[in-house]
Each structure stands twice: as structure tokens, then as C-alpha cells.
Amino acid sequence: MLQTPGIAVQMDVTMATSVEAMVTAAVQRFGRIDCAFNGAGILGASARIVESSEDAFDRVMDVNVKGVWLCLKYEIAQMLQQEPVLSDPARWADKPDVCRFRGVRGSIVNASSLAGLMPCRYCSPYCASKWAVLGITKTAAVEYASDGIRVNAVCPYLTATPMRDQLVEQSPPDLQERLIPKWYPQVAWQRPRRLRRL
């Protein structure tokens, strides 16, 4: 069990210096980075493509795509400097070449979305950004697999967070109905007034 208390670092994933400082702070505190979850993301305004602004598109791509890319860049750079951790060190002690491929230097998980696997009406920049996260994830995974660094992504459906509330509030009524079925008990408990309107 981890005995060392965690730390909080204020940062902006769209700025390389900020991401690098975050990685440095983690390494100074813990000595290495075994795992990272790149979850920072924004939804952006809900609108169809014609009504969407270029600025809104750029901002979503900045945070959701460039942010994940920058985090990978600095996290992987750090992991490459780390000694691989072997699940069974004694077994590989006299086989240094094999060790190179058997050890794990680190594991990274990026936040994509179900919107990264299918269309998402009224959220084209968000949808594009989450498809892009999967592309970056798969590329990083094949680039660094032989270095003992795993890179994966998760694609969740609606989860009760401020972003979920924002999506439901911004969406037109017909989409709200599809996003939150009336039988969804967690939402029924949290947002009874909205459910009565559906």
C-alpha cells in the first residue's frame, strides 16, 4: 500500500512548461512515475457544426488533444529514464537482454469517451478530440511497447460529474431524453426536476 501522501499541483495541460513542471514535481516527491491518468478535458459549447465557432473548436482541441499529447510526451520521457520493474526479478536476473522487454517502466491511461467511438450530435469538436485521443493512444502504445511502457485509453459513457451535468443542460430536449433514460436511477436521485420534464 502507498504510504507517501499525494500532492496537488496546479497546472494547465495546454502549456508544455506547466506539464513538465507537474512531472518534475511528481518525480521529486515520489522518485518515479509508475502510472499516470490523463483525464483533463472540456466539453465545449453544444451546437451543430454550422453554429459552432472556430475559437470553441480550437479550445477543445487544445485541452483534449494537445493536452493529452503533452502529458504523454513528458510522462513517457520520464518513464524511459526509469529502471523497469520486474514481476519476478530472480527469474530474469541472468538475462539482461530479456529483462529489457519483460520489465514494466510505467502505465498510462488516457480519457477518451464513447464519443471517441461514435458520432456525438451537437459536440463535433469534443467528438473529434476524443477520436484523436484514441489515435494518439494507439500510436504511443506501439511506439513504446518494447520499452516496457503501456498506453491505453478508456471510453466511458455518461458518468455523474460536472461535465455530465453540463452536457445534459446544454443539449436540446430530444437529445436529453436519449442521454438520460428515465430508468437511470442515479440521475433520478440527483435531478428529479429535470426528469419530470422529460
Ligand SMILES: NC(=O)c1ccc[n+]([C@@H]2O[C@H](COP(=O)([O-])OP(=O)(O)OC[C@H]3O[C@@H](n4cnc5c(N)ncnc54)[C@H](O)[C@@H]3O)[C@@H](O)[C@H]2O)c1
Ligand atoms: N463525465 C462523463 O460523462 C464523461 C464521459 C466520457 C468521457 N469523459 C472524459 O473523462 C475526463 C474527465 O471528465 P470529468 O467528467 O471528470 O469532467 P470534469 O469537468 O468534472 O473534470 C475535468 C477536469 O479537467 C480539468 N481541466 C480542464 N481544462 C484543463 C486544463 N487546461 N489543464 C488542466 N486541467 C484542466 C478541470 O479543472 C477538471 O478538474 C474528460 O477527459 C472527459 O472528456 C467524461
